[in-house]
Amino acid sequence: MTDERLSELLDGYLEDRLDREGVDELSRLLAxxxxxxxxxxxxxxxxxxxxxxxxxxVPKRRPAIWLAGGAVAAAxxxxxxxxxxxxxxxxxxxxxxxxxxxxxxxxxxLPPPQPPPVPEPKPEPRTPEKPAxxxxxxxxxxxxxxxxxxxxxxxxxxxxxxxxxxxxxPKPERKETVVALAKVEGVFGQAFSGQIPLQRxxxxxxxxxxxxxxxxxxxxVALADGTRxxxxxxxxVNEIMPAGARRVSLRQGTLVAAVPKAxxxxxxxxxxxxxAVAAAxRLALTASEGTRxxxxxxxxxxxxxxxxxxxxxxxxxxxxxxxxxxVAARRLTRGWMLPEPALWAEDFQDPREVxxxxxxxxxxxxxxxxxxxxxxxxxAGDASLSTRGVFGAPLRVSVDVEVPSRLRGSLxxxxxxxxxxGKDLVHCDLDEQRYYLMTGPDxxxxxxxxxxxxxxERWSVELHADGSIVFSVDGKDLLRSKRAGTSxxxxxxxxxxxxxxxxxxxxxxxxxxxxxxxxx
Amino acid sequence: xxxxxxxxxxxGEWLKMDKGQDRSRFLKLYLAAQPPLRSFLxxxxxxxxxxxxxxxxxxxxxxxxxxDYDERFPFLSWAFGIARNHAARWRxxxxxxxxxxxxxxxxxxxxxxVELEEELSVRRQxxxxxVQKLGTRARELITLRYEARRSLQDIAQAQRxxxxxxxxxxxxxxxxxxxxxxxxxLEGMEGS
Numbered sequence: 217m218t219d220e221r222l223s224e225l226l227d228g229y230l231e232d233r234l235d236r237e238g239v240d241e242l243s244r245l246l247a248x249x250x251x252x253x254x255x256x257x258x259x260x261x262x263x264x265x266x267x268x269x270x271x272x273x274v275p276k277r278r279p280a281i282w283l284a285g286g287a288v289a290a291a292x293x294x295x296x297x298x299x300x301x302x303x304x305x306x307x308x309x310x311x312x313x314x315x316x317x318x319x320x321x322x323x324x325x326l327p328p329p330q331p332p333p334v335p336e337p338k339p340e341p342r343t344p345e346k347p348a349x350x351x352x353x354x355x356x357x358x359x360x361x362x363x364x365x366x367x368x369x370x371x372x373x374x375x376x377x378x379x380x381x382x383x384x385x386p387k388p389e390r391k392e393t394v395v396a397l398a399k400v401e402g403v404f405g406q407a408f409s410g411q412i413p414l415q416r417x418x419x420x421x422x423x424x425x426x427x428x429x430x431x432x433x434x435x436x437v438a439l440a441d442g443t444r445x446x447x448x449x450x451x452x453v454n455e456i457m458p459a460g461a462r463r464v465s466l467r468q469g470t471l472v473a474a475v476p477k478a479x480x481x482x483x484x485x486x487x488x489x490x491x492a493v494a495a496a497x498r499l500a501l502t503a504s505e506g507t508r509x510x511x512x513x514x515x516x517x518x519x520x521x522x523x524x525x526x527x528x529x530x531x532x533x534x535x536x537x538x539x540x541x542x543v544a545a546r547r548l549t550r551g552w553m554l555p556e557p558a559l560w561a562e563d564f565q566d567p568r569e570v571x572x573x574x575x576x577x578x579x580x581x582x583x584x585x586x587x588x589x590x591x592x593x594x595x596a597g598d599a600s601l602s603t604r605g606v607f608g609a610p611l612r613v614s615v616d617v618e619v620p621s622r623l624r625g626s627l628x629x630x631x632x633x634x635x636x637x638g639k640d641l642v643h644c645d646l647d648e649q650r651y652y653l654m655t656g657p658d659x660x661x662x663x664x665x666x667x668x669x670x671x672x673e674r675w676s677v678e679l680h681a682d683g684s685i686v687f688s689v690d691g692k693d694l695l696r697s698k699r700a701g702t703s704x705x706x707x708x709x710x711x712x713x714x715x716x717x718x719x720x721x722x723x724x725x726x727x728x729x730x731x732x733x734x735x736x
Numbered sequence: 737x738x739x740x741x742x743x744x745x746x747x748g749e750w751l752k753m754d755k756g757q758d759r760s761r762f763l764k765l766y767l768a769a770q771p772p773l774r775s776f777l778x779x780x781x782x783x784x785x786x787x788x789x790x791x792x793x794x795x796x797x798x799x800x801x802x803x804d805y806d807e808r809f810p811f812l813s814w815a816f817g818i819a820r821n822h823a824a825r826w827r828x829x830x831x832x833x834x835x836x837x838x839x840x841x842x843x844x845x846x847x848x849x850v851e852l853e854e855e856l857s858v859r860r861q862x863x864x865x866x867v868q869k870l871g872t873r874a875r876e877l878i879t880l881r882y883e884a885r886r887s888l889q890d891i892a893q894a895q896r897x898x899x900x901x902x903x904x905x906x907x908x909x910x911x912x913x914x915x916x917x918x919x920x921x922l923e924g925m926e927g928s
Contacts, residue, residue, distance in 0.1 A: 227907045230886060232782055239835040246841045253848040260779035261772070261849075261856045262913060265863050267784055272881040413759055413799070 222252055226259050242633075245413075397422055397457045398439045403431030407447070420456055427452040428469070441479060446472040470502040472552075489537035492517045499529075500553050506538025510553035518543065531555045549728075552605075559607055562729040564589050574601040581714060588618070588727035589710065593626050596716030600709050601726075606635050608704035609679040610734035615710065618672040618725040623648045625715030628724050630675055635705045642699075644677050644687045653677075653687040653695035661695045678734060679706075758766045765811040766795070771860060773815055776849050780823055780842050790826050796820045814851065816846040859917035866916035874909050881906060 226241045228234040234242065245252045398420035400407075406429030407414040414426065414435055428435055428447045439443045439457060447453060451469025463483045464471070476481050477496040484491040486503040493499070497514025501507065508517045510527045519526040520537040529535045532555040533545040548554050549563040553575075564570055570585045580597025584590045591599050621626055629645040645655035646665060654660040676688040683702060687695040710726050773794065777787040797818050805814050820842060827836060836847070849856075880886045880894065888906075892899045911920070 223907060223911065227903060227910070229782065230910075231903065231906075233903075234835065236835055239837070242840050243837050246837065246845065250848070253844055254852060255780065257775070257845060257848045257852055258856065258859070258914060259910060260773040261852075262859065262863065262910065262917065264775045264778045264784075264787075265771070265860045266867070266878065266882050266913070267868060269864055270879065271885075412763075415759070 222255060226256060227255075230259065230263055251564045266550070361688065372486055382449075397541045398437050398445075400426075400435060401438045401444070402434075402436035404435065405429055405431055405449075407433060407435035416664055422457060423455045425452065425454045426456070441482075442476040443482060444474045448472065466501055466503050468503050469596075470500060472498075472500045474498045486537075488521055490519045490521060492519070498553075500551075506536055508534060508536050510534040510548060510551060512553040512555060553734035557731055557733040557735050559611070559731040560603075560605060561731070564727060570601075573604055575604055576601050581710075581712065588616075588725040591712040591714075591724045593620070593712070593714040593718035593722040593724060594716065594720055598711065598713045600711040601711040602633075603707045606705045606707050607731055609706065610681045611706065612676055612678045612730075612734050613708055614674060614676040614728075614730045614732075616672060616725075616727040617646075617675050617725075618670070619646065620718070620722045620724070623724075625717050626724070627713040629709070629711040629713075630677060631709045631711060632677070632679070632706045633709060634703045635707055636703075641703060641706065642677060642679065644675060651687070651689070653685065653697050655685055655697040655699040657700065659697055661697055664692050680734060692713055755764070762799065766798060769812050769815050772812060772849050772853050773819055775856070776816060776818055776846060779845060779849075780820075780837060781826070786862065790822050791821070792821050793826075797822065802853060810850065812850050813846075816850070820846065862917040862919075863913065866913050869916065870909065870912070874905075874912075877902070877905055878909060 228238055231243055246256055400414055400416055400418040401688050403414050403416050408427050409424055425445060426435055426437060428449055428451045430450050433449045435447045448470035451471060452467040454465040454467045456464050462480050465485045475493045475497050482493040484501055486507040489507040491501060491509055493516045495514055497516055498512040499516050500510045509516060509529055511531050511533055513531050515528055515530050515671050517526055518535045518537055520543050525543040527535050527543050529545045532548050534548050535543060535545045537543060550561050552560050554561050564585045567586050577600045579599045581595050581599035582592040583599050615630055617628060627645055627647045629643060631640060632642040633640055643652060645652040649666055651663045652660060671689050678686045679702060681702060683700055684698045686693055712724050774791050777791050781787045798815055880891045888899050888902050892902045
């Protein structure tokens with residue numbers, strides 16, 4: 217086997233022009249000859265490096281949530297991340313960093329090698345019997361869309377602009393200035409930028425995107441202008457402030473934004489809508505089949521992209537941009553974006569939302585949550601719904617409770633637990649005869665449940681900063697107690713226990729849960 | 737919202753939960769392994785976009801299974817094992833797509849890639865400079881081939897020459913660049 221033949225085989229293999237015999241011949245050679253294998257590995261590595269060097273992005277992308285970026289961009293992003301890891305005290309987003317221009321492949325080039333004489337390939341002329349029509353060279357295709365993770369602009373030297381072959385030595389390295397526009401303040405579970413797992417303290421550069429995984433994943437990103445973005449699970453932000461514009465592009469998921477009054481209007485873009493925030497505001501934007509804007513503080517303008525229908529949405533209201541749904545502001549009755557002092561609310565109108573925010577345990581009972589939360593007492597069991605979110609005292613929890621004429625053999629309860637240690641902190645219970653307020657193993661106070669017949673009442677329990685606890689029914693203080701200290705990781709449980717001997721058609725219902733901060 | 741995260745562990749706790757140290761270690765190893773891994777996949781799959789697709793899958797698996805990695809063995813060998821499995825799976829899904837090298841050859845090529853990695857790393861660093869040394873026509877040719885991603889047929893048509901001529905010219909350029917980067921490698925060895 218001559219070197220020339222090996223070269224022919226390798227070229228043919230790289231250009232995918234070998235037939236079966238050619239591939240078999242190459243395979244035999246590679247199997248038996250270590251030097252041929254080395255030649256193969258070298259030429260393939262060079263081929264791949266050339267592709268990297270002469271292209272800015274890998275042309276084909278996968279839609280996978282953490283693999284949206286190309287490998288070249290990923291390499292740059294990894295380099296950046298490694299830099300960030302090595303510098304945990306990296307400066308705030310507004311800091312300007314000098315990034316040396318580097319080739320896209322590997323670290324800075326070595327000193328100039330001494331190459332053999334430069335060949336000038338001389339293409340063989342066409343044979344006379346095949347005169348070539350003077351086909352104009354079509355313009356090269358436009359460059360592929362920029363990768364989401366592309367923190368460091370490629371060095372100009374990497375593009376093969378015409379360069380005089382006789383130019384001695386490498387050009388001196390040029391410094392490029394890259395301004396970080398945002399910084400990652402927190403990462404929960406899985407969060408990525410391009411292919412790279414996100415790290416706290418990592419800087420985000422113009423045009424770079426951020427994505428979060430499922431479950432409890434999330435990320436908090438602080439922009440240079442003071443805006444804070446919280447990405448909820450399964451959220452993808454395409455790019456943050458591209459080219460310095462005060463603009464964030466949300467592809468899917470939920471983004472909670474706290475926008476300060478600073479500079480020009482902040483624009484949040486989704487596939488269905490544009491949201492303009494001119495002054496300080498706190499809002500949530502969800503993009504799925506449509507776009508839903510909820511405003512907790514301030515105001516924002518929602519514009520439906522399709523028909524330019526627009527609406528101003530104020531605090532405590534929401535609007536939806538979706539085909540067939542009127543663009544109008546409506547009052548919020550559930551969720552996290554009710555105005556202060558509300559923290560969170562539930563109206564049990566949308567089962568999908570209920571399941572997002574509550575841990576449902578049917579416990580052998582039949583329960584539904586489209587309309588009020590309804591529990592059928594005919595079977596025996598314990599059913600409960602517990603909030604997935606947690607809250608800190610001082611806190612007031614209120615809920616409408618509808619109970620049948622006699623709670624025979626059943627118990628209805630509103631309870632608060634500490635997520636950290638799993639302990640029950642507060643029990644507000646009602647059985648056939650009495651209300652109970654329990655704040656510890658030996659701390660229980662009771663009151664007679666004197667009313668008879670089907671009743672609907674509003675329960676409230678207040679946990680104050682000094683540890684005092686008040687259980688009220690329909691606005692009247694019923695029971696008081698006190699416990700040492702308060703907790704900051706409380707979740708709420710609505711519980712029904714049934715012995716199963718209630719008459720048919722006996723139900724307990726809960727509705728309009730509201731959690732509020734207690735303001736003095 | 738912060739109230740929702742009221743029980744969020746401190747960053748230090750998150751680091752432990754997320755194996756933050758592993759993450760940092762992974763990134764260092766992954767960064768070093770990326771070029772050879774991508775070259776290996778290109779070598780056995782031949783098509784750049786296909787190789788990149790498989791590489792992305794492999795990256796995800798490396799990250800997910802990093803806990804299984806036994807540090808007594810080279811990371812690159814472990815990564816190549818996973819890459820070979822994924823490449824095989826990819827090919828099984830496309831049985832008639834291309835003519836493939838046999839598995840035993842793949843295994844030997846993986847070993848060779850590991851063996852040559854140090855040399856290849858030096859060559860990669862020198863490549864850019866060597867490309868700059870190319871003449872105008874050679875640069876035009878590789879720009880059409882690698883940057884514009886034209887087929888050989890397109891290039892031949894654009895340059896009013898034959899397919900065979902383009903192929904030979906590209907072969908010459910490859911050989912030149914190989915010699916050029918090899919020169920850099922020798923320099924590096926002498927200097928060390």
